[in-house]
Amino acid sequence: MLFLHRLxxxxxxxxxxxxxxxxxxxxxxxxxxxxxxxxxxRTAAWLAGKGVxxxxxxxxxxxxxxxxxxxxxxxxxxxxxxxxxNPDYSQAExxxxxxxxxxxxxxTTQGRSGGMGPVARFPDSETRVAEIxxxxxGRDLPPRGPDLASIPIAADQTALMLYTSGTTGRPKGACxxxxxxxxxxxxxxxxxxxxxxxxxxxxLPLFHVHGLLVALHGALFAGATSVVLSSFDAxxxxxxxxxxxxxxxxxxxxMYRRILSLLGDDVMDLRHMRLLTSGSDRLPVEAFQRxxxxxxxxxxxxxxxxxxxxxxxxxxxGERIAGQVGVPLPGVGMRIRDPETGAPAxxxxxxxxxxxxxxxxxxxxxxxxxxxxxxxxxxxxxxxxLGLCDKKGRYELKGRSTDLIxxxxxxxxxxxxxxxLAAHPDVGQCAVVGLPDPDWGEAVTAFVVSKSPDPCExxxxxxxxxxxxxxxxxxxxxxxxxxxxxxxGKVQKQLLRGPAGQGTGG
Ligand code: MLC
Numbered sequence: 001m002l003f004l005h006r007l008x009x010x011x012x013x014x015x016x017x018x019x020x021x022x023x024x025x026x027x028x029x030x031x032x033x034x035x036x037x038x039x040x041x042r043t044a045a046w047l048a049g050k051g052v053x054x055x056x057x058x059x060x061x062x063x064x065x066x067x068x069x070x071x072x073x074x075x076x077x078x079x080x081x082x083x084x085x086n087p088d089y090s091q092a093e094x095x096x097x098x099x100x101x102x103x104x105x106x107x108t109t110q111g112r113s114g115g116m117g118p119v120a121r122f123p124d125s126e127t128r129v130a131e132i133x134x135x136x137x138g139r140d141l142p143p144r145g146p147d148l149a150s151i152p153i154a155a156d157q158t159a160l161m162l163y164t165s166g167t168t169g170r171p172k173g174a175c176x177x178x179x180x181x182x183x184x185x186x187x188x189x190x191x192x193x194x195x196x197x198x199x200x201x202x203x204l205p206l207f208h209v210h211g212l213l214v215a216l217h218g219a220l221f222a223g224a225t226s227v228v229l230s231s232f233d234a235x236x237x238x239x240x241x242x243x244x245x246x247x248x249x250x251x252x253x254x255m256y257r258r259i260l261s262l263l264g265d266d267v268m269d270l271r272h273m274r275l276l277t278s279g280s281d282r283l284p285v286e287a288f289q290r291x292x293x294x295x296x297x298x299x300x301x302x303x304x305x306x307x308x309x310x311x312x313x314x315x316x317x318g319e320r321i322a323g324q325v326g327v328p329l330p331g332v333g334m335r336i337r338d339p340e341t342g343a344p345a346x347x348x349x350x351x352x353x354x355x356x357x358x359x360x361x362x363x364x365x366x367x368x369x370x371x372x373x374x375x376x377x378x379x380x381x382x383x384x385x386l387g388l389c390d391k392k393g394r395y396e397l398k399g400r401s402t403d404l405i406x407x408x409x410x411x412x413x414x415x416x417x418x419x420x421l422a423a424h425p426d427v428g429q430c431a432v433v434g435l436p437d438p439d440w441g442e443a444v445t446a447f448v449v450s451k452s453p454d455p456c457e458x459x460x461x462x463x464x465x466x467x468x469x470x471x472x473x474x475x476x477x478x479x480x481x482x483x484x485x486x487x488x489g490k491v492q493k494q495l496l497r498g499p500a501g502q503g504t505g506g
Pocket of ligand 1: 204205232252303304411
């Protein structure tokens with residue numbers, strides 16, 4: 001049964017139970033499963049009123065809110081494509097996504113569309129804009145909506161499109177079908193033993209696989225309550241975890257680092273909790289051990305990506321090993337191949353992780369070449385991550401075959417930042433790498449050969465921030481006389497990442 005149909009059953013079965021307990025600093029809002037269904041239906045009518053039809057992309061660029069949840073579910077329910085967008089994106093980034101996706105509708109906050117009014121054509125795109133107040137949205141909805149059960153949804157129809165960048169070129173829309181979202185949920189429900197008795201503490205953003213699918217969909221699917229925090233705040237999370245009502249918490253390593261730094265030497269009693277998970281970035285072994293010592297639980301580390309959802313996980317009942325990402329979820333095909341030759345890697349040998357199964361996305365939006373390059377000839381998706389598999393079939397990540405930087409759980413593609421820097425008149429040459437950072441894991445760091453006699457770090461950071469989201473903006477700019485290059489003229493980024501580069505940066 002597709003995830004939407006299952007969710008509808010869950011809403012009926014648990015009609016009066018709290019589905020979402022949304023908490024903002026000054027207020028909170030509770031929604032039962034019955035109200036969630038009614039709200040989704042009325043939001044579906046609102047979308048139809050804006051001209052949204054099956055197959056249309058609906059860009060949802062909103063702060064975390066009940067409205068963002070309802071718009072996502074409603075877009076999927078009417079057969080349209082939900083396209084959540086990071087509200088921190090610059091106007092240029094947003095314009096690109098709208099143009100590329102040919103979104104029918106952008107739902108965003110007042111003022112975000114550059115003062116063009118509530119319904120307007122976005123520059124260079126066919127997108128209509130609806131500006132809403134996300135915290136009042138429910139009150140503005142029509143009283144009734146369509147019978148969602150009567151709207152046909154095909155399993156291979158795209159439900160969700162999330163933009164993700166590549167090592168080259170601009171971000172691409174990864175398309176997830178209703179079937180792949182359903183497969184992801186089925187696998188995780190079985191592996192993590194989600195149940196209606198669970199209460200999830202939700203502190204992740206809702207515009208990525210982790211917060212949206214792994215956390216929110218997981219809880220909704222199971223009929224569990226989600227206590228949704230409007231943003232991550234370590235103090236609020238510690239209070240939420242210690243409060244005794246939550247049983248499940250999911251986070252990226254930066255969040256755990258911030259929780260641990262708040263705890264100092266204190267110890268928490270989390271015996272009421274069932275599951276702590278970590279993902280989107282590697283959790284260092286020391287962090288795993290500190291969590292065990294101070295929070296009394298061994299984190300379940302797992303591995304996934306936008307194009308595939310979660311593929312590997314440490315077991316819920318069984319040994320959770322620090323530094324390992326576990327075993328394939330039920331139904332996930334996983335193998336390791338030499339990234340250059342495609343030859344199978346021997347046991348314990350490092351190679352590229354490749355995956356196959358119903359969890360894999362259907363392709364990149366309007367980009368058959370990139371889609372083709374992402375799969376092997378025999379149909380396995382190439383993750384670009386390097387890893388090995390031990391004798392017991394457990395996987396360990398060993399870096400990447402690409403330049404990707406992971407900062408605080410967000411993927412940053414150096415080429416995008418380099419492109420932005422290169423557009424500044426002061427910049428002669430530049431190279432961007434991730435350097436180890438105690439908070440972010442990796443900090444986006446730019447090495448620049450300046451054309452200006454008066455090089456200025458803050459000027460270049462300000463320039464990047466105007467064009468890029470905060471998480472992509474370099475934390476540091478290091479000026480060099482020249483960039484290290486090999487005989488072919490290619491920048492040797494490993495030297496910038498190594499002690500010499502770090503020494504310069506520090
Ligand atoms: C925010 N900033 C970041 C950043 N997040 N900079 C680098 N890396 C990040 N991850 C910027 C802000 O824009 C701001 O810049 C400045 O840093 C200070 O912000 P902050 O207040 O300290 O950060 P905060 O808003 O608290 O965000 C930190 C965070 C957030 C850890 C809560 O980054 C976060 O929610 N990360 C989770 C990412 C995630 O969900 N990933 C899932 C990907 S899915 P300025 O210029 O505005 O002052 C995936 C698949 C899978 O990977 O397997 O899960």
